[in-house]
Amino acid sequence: MKKKHLLTLLAIIFTTFLVIGCSNSDDSDKNADGDKKATEVKTKIQFTGSSTLAPVIQAIADDFTNKYGTWDKVDSALPNKDIEININSGGSGEGAKGVIEGTTDIGMLARGVKDEEKAQITDPVEYLVGIDALTLAVHPENPILTIKDDLTKEEIVKIFSGEYATWKDFDPSLPDEEIIVITRDIGGGAHEVFQEKVMGDVDVKADAIQASSMGALVTKIMENKYAIGYASFGVANQNEGKVVMLKVDGIEPTVENILDGKYIIQRPLILLTSGKLDAAEQAFVDYILGEEGQKLVEEMGFVPAAQ
Amino acid sequence: MAVLTMGLIIFYLIESSLPAFLEINAGLFDPDSEWRPRSANPSYNILPMILATLFVSFLGVAIALPFGIGTAVFLNFYVRRKIAAFILSFIDMLAGLPSVIFGFLGLVLLVRWFETNLGMTTGECVLAAGILLAVMLLPYIVSTSYESLQKAEKRYMYASLAMGISKEHTIMKVILPAIKKGILASFMLAYGRALGETMAVMMVIGNSPIYPRLFGRAQTIPALTALELGSVEYGSLHLSALYAANVVLIVILAIVLGTGYFLQRKLKKYDEI
Numbered sequence: 300m301k302k303k304h305l306l307t308l309l310a311i312i313f314t315t316f317l318v319i320g321c322s323n324s325d326d327s328d329k330n331a332d333g334d335k336k337a338t339e340v341k342t343k344i345q346f347t348g349s350s351t352l353a354p355v356i357q358a359i360a361d362d363f364t365n366k367y368g369t370w371d372k373v374d375s376a377l378p379n380k381d382i383e384i385n386i387n388s389g390g391s392g393e394g395a396k397g398v399i400e401g402t403t404d405i406g407m408l409a410r411g412v413k414d415e416e417k418a419q420i421t422d423p424v425e426y427l428v429g430i431d432a433l434t435l436a437v438h439p440e441n442p443i444l445t446i447k448d449d450l451t452k453e454e455i456v457k458i459f460s461g462e463y464a465t466w467k468d469f470d471p472s473l474p475d476e477e478i479i480v481i482t483r484d485i486g487g488g489a490h491e492v493f494q495e496k497v498m499g500d501v502d503v504k505a506d507a508i509q510a511s512s513m514g515a516l517v518t519k520i521m522e523n524k525y526a527i528g529y530a531s532f533g534v535a536n537q538n539e540g541k542v543v544m545l546k547v548d549g550i551e552p553t554v555e556n557i558l559d560g561k562y563i564i565q566r567p568l569i570l571l572t573s574g575k576l577d578a579a580e581q582a583f584v585d586y587i588l589g590e591e592g593q594k595l596v597e598e599m600g601f602v603p604a605a606q
Numbered sequence: 607m608a609v610l611t612m613g614l615i616i617f618y619l620i621e622s623s624l625p626a627f628l629e630i631n632a633g634l635f636d637p638d639s640e641w642r643p644r645s646a647n648p649s650y651n652i653l654p655m656i657l658a659t660l661f662v663s664f665l666g667v668a669i670a671l672p673f674g675i676g677t678a679v680f681l682n683f684y685v686r687r688k689i690a691a692f693i694l695s696f697i698d699m700l701a702g703l704p705s706v707i708f709g710f711l712g713l714v715l716l717v718r719w720f721e722t723n724l725g726m727t728t729g730e731c732v733l734a735a736g737i738l739l740a741v742m743l744l745p746y747i748v749s750t751s752y753e754s755l756q757k758a759e760k761r762y763m764y765a766s767l768a769m770g771i772s773k774e775h776t777i778m779k780v781i782l783p784a785i786k787k788g789i790l791a792s793f794m795l796a797y798g799r800a801l802g803e804t805m806a807v808m809m810v811i812g813n814s815p816i817y818p819r820l821f822g823r824a825q826t827i828p829a830l831t832a833l834e835l836g837s838v839e840y841g842s843l844h845l846s847a848l849y850a851a852n853v854v855l856i857v858i859l860a861i862v863l864g865t866g867y868f869l870q871r872k873l874k875k876y877d878e879i
Contacts, residue, residue, distance in 0.1 A: 390839045477727040484813075484833040486644050486844060500646050506823055508730060509813035511833055522718070525727050 341404075341577055342370055342380040347387045348394020348407030351431060351488035352568045355599050356407060359592045360384040363583060373582045384583065398423075398571050404580060406571040409488055422574045428587060429601040432532040432565035433493055434544040434552040436517065438524045441543070442466050442473045449546040452563075455497050458527060461504030466525065480507040481519050481528030489513070493529050496564045513600055517542060529564070532557065533600030557602050568601060616856065623849035626650065630843065634850055641815035643834070643844040650847040654817045656854055658824035662732055662807060663800035666739025667793060673740070674747030675789065679777060681748075682755045694752065701745035709809030712738040717810055724821075730812030731821045738806055743796040750795060754788025755781065787870060794866030801859055804828035827855045 346356055364384065370377035387393075387403075395416045397403030409431060417423050435450060437443060443466065450458075457463050459480055466473035482503055483489040494503075510516035513534045520526050521541045532552060535544050544552050547564060556562040576584060586592050593603040626634065630650045633639060639649040677697070681690040716738060720729030758781045766776040804826075812823030813833060825833075831848055838845045 393839075479728045485642070486834045486838055491644075494644075502642055502645050505640055505816045506812075506814040508728065508823060509825070509833060511808055511813070515809075523721075523728055 341579055342378060343383040343385070344580055344583060345385050345387075345397075345402075345404045346407055347389060347397040347403035347405075348571075349391045349409035349488065349568070350388040351409040352407040352428065352570075353386050353388035355428070355568070355596055355601065356384075356587070357386050358595050358599065359587050360386065360583075362591060362595060363586050370579055370582075374578070377579055377582070395571060398573050401573070404572065405584075408567075408569045408571055409491075410566055410569075412569065412571055420571075420573045424572050424574070424576075426570040426572075426584060426588065427604040428568045428570055429593070429596040429604050430557055430565050431488070431492060431568055431601050432552065432557045432562065433489060433529040434532050434535045434564070435527060435547065436520050436530040436535050436542040436544055437527050438520055438522075439541070439543050440524045441527070442476075442524070443469070443527075443545075444543060446470055446472065448543070449549055451548055452497055455547070456499075456501055459493075459498060459503050459507070460501045461506075476525045479519075479523055479526040480504060481510055481516050481526055482507050483513065483516060483529075484509050484511070489529065489531060492564065492566050496566070531600040532602055533597060554602060565602075568596075568604075619849055619853050619856065623846055623853045626843060626846035626850040630847060630850075634847065641830075643847060648843070650843070652827070652830075652847065652851045652854065654815055655825055655827045655830050655851060656858070658732070658811075658818040659801060659826040659828070659855065660858070661818045662735045662739065662811065662824070662826055663797055663803075665732065665736030666743055666800045667796045669736060669740035670743040670747055670796060671789070671793060674744050674792070675751050675782075677744070677748050678751040678755055679782075682752060682759065683773065683777060694749065697745050697748050700742075705742065705803060705806040706809075708738060708742050709806035712806060712810040726821065728812070730810055730823050732811065732818045732824050733820050735807045735811040735824075735826075738810055739800050739803060742803065742806060743800060746796045746799060747792045750792035751785065751788055754785040754791075757788075758784040790866065790869055794862060797862055798859055801855065801862070802828055804832050808832060827851045 346353070364382045367373045367382060369379055369381055371379040373382075386407075388407075391408040391410050394403070394406030394408050395412065396406075398406040399416065399419045412423065412425060435455065454463075454469070458469065458478055459482075461480075463469045463478060465475050465477055467475040469478070480503065482493070485503065490503075508519065510519060510528070513531050516528050517530045517534050517538055520528050520530065521538065530542065530544075535542055535552075546552070547562065550556055550562050552562050552564075557565055570584065570587070572580075587596075588604070596603045634650055635653050636649075636651050637653055639651040641651050641654065642649050681693060685693070712734060716734045717729035720726050720731065720734055762780050762784060763776060766780050767773065771780075807826050808829035811825065811829065813825045813829055814823040815825050815830065816823065818824035831852060834844070834848060838848065
């Protein structure tokens, strides 16, 4: 008896599933049709790449989303859907890889695009968002300023690697005080630029002070006469008068010299895509390169690309 | 639930640190190498950070303990109950302050004091971090030892006074020895707290991944993690090495708290006899 009951039960369950299954498939077909119409314009943008650029794009995206909320408010031709901008930071390499493999819409790179990367992308397009430039900053009373306001690349390497331990080592006329070298965290983006453009294969000395933010780094320099560190151009400029920016190989760090590439301690912040942007992407990229976006780029300590 | 969360955290930490333990292996504890995760020839020696963490925390507790017990004795024996309760709640408030505020004060007061008065070119050092930690740990030590002092007072004070022994002598020779257990408990609690302190220490210790000296810069494991985790590349050996450093930290924590518990139980048995 029991077995019979069980069978009936099973039969009922299966039939139910069958019926539900059929009706479901009908529904989903309809839905798919509806979706197709809606997704003709994509409403979700995926960014992947540089951890230097990610917070900048994130800030602009927050600003953008708060201002508009849905795409149709950006442009009436776009659908009435929530603005969705996803940002993944995983390094510039990941950004380029994402564009090559088609797993991301827009790649964020804190370096130039390599030729072999370009070769793998159909119709690569680059947008320059801003420039990340570092200046060598010291206290206005730093003894070095009594003899010069210009360092060669070799001198910088010797200071940061610890070959010159005291200011006296640098020049006999200077006081016998330790050179306090201040860096950002060695793994971070700012240090990467400095390592690449100045230090090359030489490591920074192990007893350098690592500051947890650009603000902390500049504060430390403002407080200590014997300190030297690389401050981002934006932050150093905000504290003009409290820190002095040194020339590098005779080139003064100014917006003009940075933009035309004469000043060497810098790197471009680039958005990389394959082919033409669709309408929603274009709207957001326009916003990044527009006045509001560029203002945020500057606020975060970078040199805006559109001057 | 708490056990499950803890278990999951430990499992995740160990799983993520496996690549580092397998690939870097002894290089994680090689005293001849350095911590240079992003160098052209990367090396991942976490030994300086382990020692610095132990050293700074010990320094903090060692400085805080006498002050903390002194405060507790004063509050319990020399101040009226109501005022003591008021002061105690004030001290407890200290424990609730965000550690970044301590760090900031340490930076502008302590570090600068080292620079102007000790003739140091820059004041960031292990001692500064130790003193700062001591201030932060005070509330923990005061409140735990205050509790055990109250218990000991009820048990011994009147008996001792009745025998004509002075209050001070009773405190020194009877009460304090009686609360050894409580002091040890507060030592362990404070030490555990100190091991994990991140922000305040990070702001005054200089964050140089070198072996710690009293007046030299150093870097603790939590500071190292907080500093480098934000910019580390996902899936890299560097990230795995950071996890490995934190596995070591958890093992140390387990040992510290475990010994504390073990000693406490031993003392308890001794008390009962």
